[in-house]
Amino acid sequence: MTEATGRRLNMIEAINEALHVMMERDPDVVVFGEDVGYFGGVFRATAGLQKAFGKHRVFDTPINECGIIGAAVGMGAYGLRPVPEIQFADYIYPGLDQLISEAARLRYRSAGEFIAPITVRSPFGGGIFGGQTHSQSPEALFTHVAGLKTVIPCTPYDAKGLLISAIEDDDPVIFFEPKRIYNGPFSGYYDKPVEPWARHEGSEVPEGYYTVPLGKARIVQEGEAMSVIAYGTMIHVAQAVCREKGIDAEIIDLRTLVPLDIETVEKSVKKTGKCLIIHEATRTGGFGGELSALVQERCFYHLEAPIERVTGFDTPYPHSLEWAYFPGPVRIGEAVDRLMKA
Amino acid sequence: MAQGPDPASGARGNLPPLSLHVPEPNFRPGDPVDYSFLDIPPAGALPRPDETCPAVETAPLCSGMVRVLGDDHLATGPWDPKLDPETLRRMLRAMALTRAFDDRMYRGQRQGKTSFYMKCTGEEATSIASTFAIAADDMVFPSYRQQGVLIARGYPLVEMINQIYSNKADKLKGRQLPIMYSCRDYNFFTISGNLATQYPQAVGWAMASAIKGDSRIATAWVGEGSSAEGDFHAAMTFAAVYNAPCVLNVVNNQWAISSFSGFAGAERSTFANRAVGYGIAGIRVDGNDALAVYAATRWAANRARANGGPTLIEHFTYRAEGHSTSDDPGAYRSAHEREEWPLGDPIMRLKRHLIALGEWSVEQHQAMDAELVDLVKAATKEAEKNGILGHGLHHPFHTMFEDVYKELPWHLEEQAEQAIRERQIKWPEWKPE
Numbered sequence: 001m002t003e004a005t006g007r008r009l010n011m012i013e014a015i016n017e018a019l020h021v022m023m024e025r026d027p028d029v030v031v032f033g034e035d036v037g038y039f040g041g042v043f044r045a046t047a048g049l050q051k052a053f054g055k056h057r058v059f060d061t062p063i064n065e066c067g068i069i070g071a072a073v074g075m076g077a078y079g080l081r082p083v084p085e086i087q088f089a090d091y092i093y094p095g096l097d098q099l100i101s102e103a104a105r106l107r108y109r110s111a112g113e114f115i116a117p118i119t120v121r122s123p124f125g126g127g128i129f130g131g132q133t134h135s136q137s138p139e140a141l142f143t144h145v146a147g148l149k150t151v152i153p154c155t156p157y158d159a160k161g162l163l164i165s166a167i168e169d170d171d172p173v174i175f176f177e178p179k180r181i182y183n184g185p186f187s188g189y190y191d192k193p194v195e196p197w198a199r200h201e202g203s204e205v206p207e208g209y210y211t212v213p214l215g216k217a218r219i220v221q222e223g224e225a226m227s228v229i230a231y232g233t234m235i236h237v238a239q240a241v242c243r244e245k246g247i248d249a250e251i252i253d254l255r256t257l258v259p260l261d262i263e264t265v266e267k268s269v270k271k272t273g274k275c276l277i278i279h280e281a282t283r284t285g286g287f288g289g290e291l292s293a294l295v296q297e298r299c300f301y302h303l304e305a306p307i308e309r310v311t312g313f314d315t316p317y318p319h320s321l322e323w324a325y326f327p328g329p330v331r332i333g334e335a336v337d338r339l340m341k342a
Numbered sequence: 343m344a345q346g347p348d349p350a351s352g353a354r355g356n357l358p359p360l361s362l363h364v365p366e367p368n369f370r371p372g373d374p375v376d377y378s379f380l381d382i383p384p385a386g387a388l389p390r391p392d393e394t395c396p397a398v399e400t401a402p403l404c405s406g407m408v409r410v411l412g413d414d415h416l417a418t419g420p421w422d423p424k425l426d427p428e429t430l431r432r433m434l435r436a437m438a439l440t441r442a443f444d445d446r447m448y449r450g451q452r453q454g455k456t457s458f459y460m461k462c463t464g465e466e467a468t469s470i471a472s473t474f475a476i477a478a479d480d481m482v483f484p485s486y487r488q489q490g491v492l493i494a495r496g497y498p499l500v501e502m503i504n505q506i507y508s509n510k511a512d513k514l515k516g517r518q519l520p521i522m523y524s525c526r527d528y529n530f531f532t533i534s535g536n537l538a539t540q541y542p543q544a545v546g547w548a549m550a551s552a553i554k555g556d557s558r559i560a561t562a563w564v565g566e567g568s569s570a571e572g573d574f575h576a577a578m579t580f581a582a583v584y585n586a587p588c589v590l591n592v593v594n595n596q597w598a599i600s601s602f603s604g605f606a607g608a609e610r611s612t613f614a615n616r617a618v619g620y621g622i623a624g625i626r627v628d629g630n631d632a633l634a635v636y637a638a639t640r641w642a643a644n645r646a647r648a649n650g651g652p653t654l655i656e657h658f659t660y661r662a663e664g665h666s667t668s669d670d671p672g673a674y675r676s677a678h679e680r681e682e683w684p685l686g687d688p689i690m691r692l693k694r695h696l697i698a699l700g701e702w703s704v705e706q707h708q709a710m711d712a713e714l715v716d717l718v719k720a721a722t723k724e725a726e727k728n729g730i731l732g733h734g735l736h737h738p739f740h741t742m743f744e745d746v747y748k749e750l751p752w753h754l755e756e757q758a759e760q761a762i763r764e765r766q767i768k769w770p771e772w773k774p775e
Contacts, residue, residue, distance in 0.1 A: 111513060
């Protein structure tokens with residue numbers, strides 16, 4: 001942890017600052033995507049970058065995700081370090097072939113002659129009444145692909161440090177930003193007033209350059225009663241539920257899904273003997289299934305209860321019934337109770 | 343015209359049943375072939391606009407066909423690149439070498455030395471004349487049938503064969519299907535095998551070159567069949583929007599495995615005409631005329647270098663052999679197509695041109711062919727010392743897990759141990775390399 005300065009940023013400001021820092025440090029970093037240039041992005045993550053670094057390094061693109069990712073692969077082959085933005089993770093699918101068949105495999109298929117040092121930033125997750133096309137959590141599509149790294153921050157501090165690491169990384173990184181917590185750490189109680197980042201310790205963001213390494217989880221809070229394994233928005237929801245129920249849980253923020261910090265997970269589950277996995281994404285084939293299998297393989301004889309998995313439902317993200325879909329305090333609370341009774 | 347339906351009553355009137363048009367090629371196996379329906383203008387007929395002209399001035403070039411070599415085997419018209427005889431001979435040699443190489447590798451596949459091969463017979467002029475017209479440091483984003491680019495750039499044949507055999511000297515460590523080369527030192531991008539993905543990448547590379555104020559351009563290759571992919575259109579949009587310095591080639595060789603060009607839209611328009619809709623320059627060129635290919639590429643490259651933006655070039659040619667070693671063209675098209683192809687054979691045409699200039703002879707050509715056969719044979723023998731596919735001379739097991747990421751993550755290290763253990767169980771005497 002870099003020494004705290006007391007300076008508070010929200011997630012968007014932290015991401016914006018990471019981009020600023022990296023564009024300043026490395027003339028090969030370029031930022032582009034739909035509406036990211038003059039306007040600064042629909043979520044303002046790229047605000048001010050074009051003014052600071054010129055439109056040759058920060059520019060708008062056609063509405064064509066295949067072209068955005070494909071061009072990024074070509075730029076990477078040239079020697080640039082592209083940081084394209086896909087406006088919503090739900091829009092990333094037209095670019096999938098370029099990510100899965102190209103960016104992810106360039107190093108392997110060329111035996112290291114060509115690499116794709118690309119960081120694809122994209123807001124993901126629900127909780128903003130975005131309906132089925134502005135709410136999805138497609139991370140499992142990417143964790144399934146050999147050659148891609150998948151990173152998901154849950155605080156402004158991590159967002160900045162992880163994004164800098166992702167940009168510096170020579171492998172292609174999918175950087176999913178939980179948009180529900182852009183402006184505040186969401187506890188899952190949608191009917192309570194929104195909390196600002198300013199009151200959260202994770203919003204203390206040092207100025208300038210620092211990194212949070214990829215592939216290293218963070219123990220959000222230590223505990224003995226159970227291990228809660230989650231990432232992104234769900235960390236904050238899990239914290240709120242455990243606080244409310246007075247559960248001494250160990251909460252682990254994975255931060256990077258691939259490569260996964262299995263050591264931290266394994267150590268924690270062996271200590272607590274109980275494991276709760278939470279993600280907002282749909283259940284079947286979700287990353288929770290992978291986590292559950294890994295914990296079972298490595299910690300089976302330490303487990304005192306079946307592994308619990310709390311996820312979104314296997315439906316498209318509904319609009320009006322958004323909160324019925326969201327794995328909120330009630331669904332998590334039930335799982336916590338089951339584990340405590342076991 | 344048919345009437346209806348009536349918006350008030352909903353009555354369908356006298357509407358005929360709708361009919362789906364499924365394209366059908368002109369000739370199927372056994373059919374006699376008559377290409378008289380093809381509109382092929384005489385050599386020298388089309389104007390050559392200035393390289394910096396507005397894109398719209400190239401519209402006639404997109405529906406016509408730039409041709410330089412006439413029926414008299416002489417170069418004619420404004421597109422004559424006026425190449426010196428020595429360059430023409432080098433070009434001829436590269437084309438003949440490519441054909442000799444293809445023949446040998448095809449036989450090697452049939453002999454079981456590798457799993458797969460793809461010839462470019464009949465299309466040699468497209469990649470080779472194009473390569474002669476660009477700089478050695480321009481970046482080529484190939485499809486799978488541009489071995490001519492590597493041969494024209496002097497890439498060692500032994501390296502190509504090592505890759506085709508997936509042997510222990512294969513620079514790609516046996517990871518790629520044969521012919522999916524990657525040659526960074528020769529500015530030749532890694533071939534994907536997924537179709538048209540290289541198109542937006544080439545545009546991105548060209549954008550990067552422009553961002554950096556470089557002077558190098560990118561060229562990209564795709565078949566007419568794959569021009570139907572979304573990536574093609576993504577690339578065209580990006581190339582047009584950013585005026586990217588690139589030359590986008592479509593090799594219209596009439597066939598995409600068993601699907602004729604009609605399934606990519608050839609019944610409605612030329613492929614070069616796609617340029618018109620995007621507002622970029624386009625040229626349709628006689629792809630079996632090495633001089634025309636050279637001239638068109640040179641024009642496009644000069645235009646790109648002068649910040650005039652991208653050009654789409656359609657090379658009108660004919661795939662004289664099967665798609666690959668895995669298909670039999672006799673099962674879906676008439677064998678007479680090749681014999682009747684009205685634009686002839688690219689090597690024969692360039693040879694006759696040089697002879698007509700008094701710069702070459704039948705004897706010289708025969709001697710060259712014999713020499714090239716020996717050259718390829720020697721390279722093959724050399725490469726075979728490093729092994730052929732499936733004969734144990736492969737890269738160490740652990741390399742299978744390397745280069746997925748820059749550093750090996752724990753899960754791949756675990757899986758590598760598993761693979762090596764499996765090997766040891768099956769072959770107890772085996773020691774990890």
